[in-house]
Amino acid sequence: MPQAVIEASPDLAIELDVPNREYNPGETITGRVFRRSHVVSSEALVSIKLYGRTKVRVDYTTNSGNGSQHHTVRTRFNLLGSGPAFYNTIFKGPIHIPPDGSKTESWPFSFSLPFGPVNPQGVREGAHNKQKHSFLPIDPPDQITSHPLPFTFYTKVGSYWANGIEAYVEYVLQAEFFEEHTSRFSSSPSAKKTATAVLPITLRPPPIPPLLPDEWRLGRWVRREGVRTQRLIPEFADSEELSFKQKILKLFHSSKVPKYSFDILVISPGVIQLGSVDPVPFRVAAVPRLGQADETSDEVRQLERTPTVSVVSLKMVVKARTEVKVASSLVWDRYTDRTDKFFEWSWMWKEGEEGMALPVWDRRMGAEAGAGFGEGDEKKKMGEKEGLGGGGMSSAGGGGPEGEPPARDIGAELGLRFNPTELAYRGGPAKMSALLYPDFTTYNIRRTHELKWEMVLAVAKETVKVSNDHFVRFVASWT
Template identity: 30%
Template sequence: MPRAAYKSKPSLAIKLEGNRLAYYPGDVIIGCVYRTSSLPCADPYVYVSLQGRTKVKHWIDCGGDGSVPLRSSLILLDSQRHRQKLFHVTQSTKDGSPLYEWNFALTIPTTVDEEAQGRKTSFIPFTQDVADGNILPASFTGVTETGGHEAYVEYFLQADLPVQGKAFAAHEAILPLKILPSLEQPMLIDHLLQEQHRQLQVNSERLIPGMENHRPSFSERLKKTFAPKIDSRLSFQLDIQVPSVIQLQSEVPIPLLVLAAPLWDKTDDIIRNVSQKILIVGLNVILHSTTQVKCERDQLGEWVNSIPLAHRLPLNPPLEIQCSGERKQPVDVGTDANLRIPKKKPYEVARFEIEPDYLAWNFRHSHRVEYELRCMVGGKAVTATGEQTLRILPPSNMERL
């Protein structure tokens, strides 16, 4: 059961009112089926149906025998139940050629068809109360970069034009649709920041008062090779606040707050209680999207897609943090770097799209974010790294209310 692809020919095509392709459960789809070519043997009516399904495909390695695909699929909307028989209206195009048009109005249900669930194939649920019971799930697209694995929920309109004397529909048109989340999704105002602590240390003579800008000459560096080392070790802690929730298409940058606190008991005497300056000079943030699936024969699988949100981004000018022991306001590195989930351009062909967190009957989609902060302290480079489980919400749909 391959994914439904757009299909339109002069013999049969579908167009919707306002060229709209995204709907909410409960909305009415208004449009028409039409053709511009003449088919003398065609019946004077067409069928149009709304269909929905979920599918998982995962490849497993069989060693020397190569790999085999495992699948799990489920019909969400029964095409026979959401089907209309339409009679045509004949009009004329600008050049006078015949145009045959069949108008329709289909209501999108708010729940999954119970009778459709009974015709499931290789269906193994994660849990009995998954996906808010029988609420019609939103569309979901999740594939690997190579296209070998699949996990998706799709909806589409299909029109069939019977041909006289034939037992099958000789002409077919398909128009994919996007079903948006049915629940009200307000604009996110709280990123539920989670604080992480990273202890670092630097040993540099430039931390000593009066030597902040000292550049030793060649002879001085040579003398240091044989002279006793000056103990000038600074130990400090970076308190990093990482969001645990973000929202797609948000106008607000993703926050990443950083605060420095000295660890005087682990700092050498010569610079103890001396305020130091920490410069954040670079940021690297990677978003990992994990798709876990359950297939036939109770096989489990998962794959990860990664996308950089800030790939080795130099901060110019660097962000300065005072490490003095006094409690100060944290620096928002994320806002300064304009950290966001990239939006797909209309002409861009992406290998995969960032989808919100998703839980279906046979797969789950989740995220985590990995970060790296590059700092300069006393002319020496140090790096703080970490990761955080991240929940991604769908875009806000409050504007439609």
């Protein structure tokens, strides 16, 4: 089920009035069909049609006593009808193009794109008239035309033998040239197709106005961490090498070795707008645990200054999840859901640098505010997967809303901005291996994304690694 590709020759070619233009639903496609090669015919016909479809192919392998066997299942939904709105005869009559190339014939065409599918019967046939074969509702049929027209899309996950999924949405112009033809078996002339031209066109995702601050849907994630080292005490803070005795005490987690306990709070986005001029918010705070019930040592609680926590590296991974529907009882949901690592980016502070130091928590507030912050498994898991909530925090070094600790907005400082083809950042951009599409759902395809981040934190020359992953929704740009 290959995608349509450009087919053009001197015999027939399609050109748009604005080459390489991307269209929105509701706009008009205009262009011309050309013929440059020699032809003489007393009666010729040139037609052009526009079709749109969503197609899925699932390859999987089963094993039995006779060995492995490969299977392929396909499904398609036709989005546009075959009537006059999407099929035009743009020329009919005699034609003469001399062989010297001194003349070229061209015929204009125009198609108005709908806002939604106009072929309810083709959609229902693609789902075998069963709702379970479609992500979008198809009952009653008259509501199908209110569905949004899906944008151009392509993905391929896995391979022919390794349970692969190929899915795409395409819109294609196809022109055909017919000449009058007389067969030796019949005296009556007939039409014979002698040339074809194909031109795929691109429908872009409908533009979305820039996200407002409260539309980023920031998610909270909290986790308790701690380090145990003699370097927490000022007299050993600058020691390059601990003594043998100190290493042994540290190795066996001796209570004689000072410990600092703190919570890490990460505010990460649940919605990301592609092409946004505003950087992706990614805010990090370290909250000391200085209460009597916490594990922080007395000598650390008595320090005049709370130990500094710094971010020394950050890694982000975007995973794309593709789900498809096929009308096959042999497949169902077993082979129709694949998640693939789509993009990976890492940032590390240079050797010798202290990294991004998180704002120092006011120790006069630490015991009071820290005692009630991040308690319980519920708060620790907040922000994981479906636990995305509202709320925001300040930028680097500033205090957050009431009850929130000061945080550092690493996303703003690094200038993290997701574009369809790259991640732009200070020192970037980082190219993606494929096009990053907005999340969407159509009849037989659903595309969603996950964001995984991983940070390495440094405290008193000790390192701690923290990570989390959660669903994130990518939305289209405004322009």
